[in-house]
Amino acid sequence: xxxxxxxxxxxxxxxxxxxxxxxxxxxxxxxxxxxxxxxxxxxxxxxxxxxxxxxxxxxxxxxxxxxxxxxxxxxxxxxxxxxxxxxxxxxxxxxxxxxxxxxxxxxxxxxxxxx
Amino acid sequence: xxxxxxxxxxxxxxxxxxxxxxxxxxxxxxxxxxxxxxxxxxxxxxxxxxxxxxxxxxxxxxxxxxxxxxxxxxxxxxxxxxxxxxxxxxxxxxxxxxxxxxxxxxxxxx
Numbered sequence: 607x608x609x610x611x612x613x614x615x616x617x618x619x620x621x622x623x624x625x626x627x628x629x630x631x632x633x634x635x636x637x638x639x640x641x642x643x644x645x646x647x648x649x650x651x652x653x654x655x656x657x658x659x660x661x662x663x664x665x666x667x668x669x670x671x672x673x674x675x676x677x678x679x680x681x682x683x684x685x686x687x688x689x690x691x692x693x694x695x696x697x698x699x700x701x702x703x704x705x706x707x708x709x710x711x712x713x714x715x716x717x718x719x720x721x
Numbered sequence: 722x723x724x725x726x727x728x729x730x731x732x733x734x735x736x737x738x739x740x741x742x743x744x745x746x747x748x749x750x751x752x753x754x755x756x757x758x759x760x761x762x763x764x765x766x767x768x769x770x771x772x773x774x775x776x777x778x779x780x781x782x783x784x785x786x787x788x789x790x791x792x793x794x795x796x797x798x799x800x801x802x803x804x805x806x807x808x809x810x811x812x813x814x815x816x817x818x819x820x821x822x823x824x825x826x827x828x829x830x831x
């Protein structure tokens with residue numbers, strides 16, 4: 607079974623530029639998450655999708671971050687304009703529910719450096 | 722969200738068992754105890770989860786205290802590939818975002 611795919615793996619941009627990340631979840635997984643992981647910290651949830659609808663975006667900095675999940679499959683996360691503090695690894699995860707038990711599968715992440 | 726407390730780091734020797742503790746004194750009756758681990762330069766990986774009873778799978782065992790205020794992840798025979806950051810996370814049933822702490826950095830000595 608193919609895992610969660612993310613691209614690009616690495617990105618270097620200057621502050622105030624824009625950037626977009628792409629995620630392809632595991633086939634059949636209805637739930638998709640984006641997390642931000644700053645160096646030395648655990649991942650932090652940015653947004654959760656159920657199919658193509660947003661379930662939780664309470665921690666998404668909406669003045670500069672946006673995300674969409676067209677047709678309930680692939681998703682893109684965009685930052686515009688980027689700030690120095692956005693340097694982090696952006697992780698995508700997808701999941702399925704077996705009863706009430708959920709297991710999340712993570713992609714390898716996109717490492718962003720803002721100069 | 723209910724909080725968990727883990728040691729910052731632990732060290733063990735290869736081929737020996739490892740016991741990783743987690744305290745969660747404010748756990749609610751509906752919270753599951755999940756463990757994920759993150760190998761260097763990779764995304765987190767599911768290890769195991771449980772509610773009240775001890776659980777075993779091919780990767781590890783999870784021992785849950787009777788009052789559920791603490792738990793222990795057990796790696797029965799550590800290898801160098803088990804060197805990672807291990808996160809103990811409380812989560813309700815259903816699809817929900819994970820709240821990660823800083824986890825325990827496990828170092829395995831050859």
